[in-house]
Amino acid sequence: MVDFRWTEMSFFLILVLQFTGARSRQLYYTVREGDEATLSCENVMDDQHNCDRTTWIFNYSKLQGSVELVVHGQMKNKIKSDRLSVTENCSLLIKNVTVEDVGRYTCRQFDNKPGGEQIGLDAVVYLSVVTLTQRKDTDYVIFSCSVTTRDRCTRTVKWLFKRRIVDKNHPYLRTSNSSCSATVTILADNFKQFTPHHKFFKCSVSGATDTEQPLTFNLRPSGEDTKTATTTANNLEVGTNTRGPTIDNNTTKPHGNESTMFYYNLFLYE
Incomplete structure (x- = not known):
């Protein structure tokens, strides 16, 4: 009877190990x-x-x-x-x-x-996929940042000014946010004072999982290569910044960190 119980328990442990590893x-x-x-x-x-x-x-x-x-x-x-x-x-x-x-x-x-x-x-x-666009008319310059996901989007997208959320009372900037997109509007008359633009404005996108830190998307100076960001088997390479892809909390983690920082170039016309 003891041998039977031990055999049954061993079989159960093997099944648990198999399912855990698989x-x-x-x-x-x-x-x-x-x-x-x-x-x-x-x-x-x-x-x-x-x-x-x-x-x-x-x-x-x-x-x-x-x-x-x-x-x-x-x-x-x-x-x-x-x-x-x-x-x-x-x-x-x-x-x-x-x-x-x-x-x-x-x-x-x-x-x-x-x-x-x-x-x-x-x-x-x-x-x-993250999309960055810009539009300029007579009175305003508008930056847009949005993320497209497979399932219902739960990402939070925000524009940052000098690494901080834009103040609601800022005299020259206005922001609009939804769950998966954000815009920042700048008065055209004041646009040149925010040059170089990549040092002032960044787009922050929340991670795909609850444990992932927000991803920060910088505006690059005009003229720089816009296609340097590539993903690899176990990490994401962006210039000299390399971090791991996001993975499900319930699965084994690959080598590398959980968040990935990208640097973006938004062509601005003056």
Whole structure:
């Protein structure tokens, strides 16, 4: 009877360990529109030839079906094929990211037999896109910052002036905020006194998870390269600032920190 109980308990412990170790890791990437994104396949297997055991699937929303982008290492979707490629480690590279790329990306691994079955759980990546725009008319200059997400957006977007939230009583600046966008309006007559603009204005976007710190988006001086921010398998590289992607609290964390800082260039016309 004792042996039976011990065997039963051992079997239970093995099941717990298996389920704990097999959790599907979820990564969250936030990139600027127009930049590149390299989505990591966290469950990638070794001994692959041109990622022939890897398939990438895209889903824009819960109400729409999924689309196969890459099947056994080969491009499947012709519409995006000019912007998509698979890296040496089977990550998915997306060039010139647009809001249409927002969604859930699933990486699956298969055995190397014809019609092989899936091995392991899915590795899931959620991609969000930040858009910065500017508009100038006779009386005002307006900066806009917004984030597009797959599910209902819960992000908070704010414009900062000298690293602080704009004072409601500021004589020259007015701000407007919603859950996923924000604008700052500057009187055209006073616009030049805020030069260089990248030292005064920043866009702050709350993280994808409760534990993630807000992401800060700086305005770059005009003329600098606007496409230096790229995501890699286990980190996000932005100039000399490198931090890890956001991950789900309930999953194993990859190397690196949880927040990512990007630097943005907003072309301003005077």
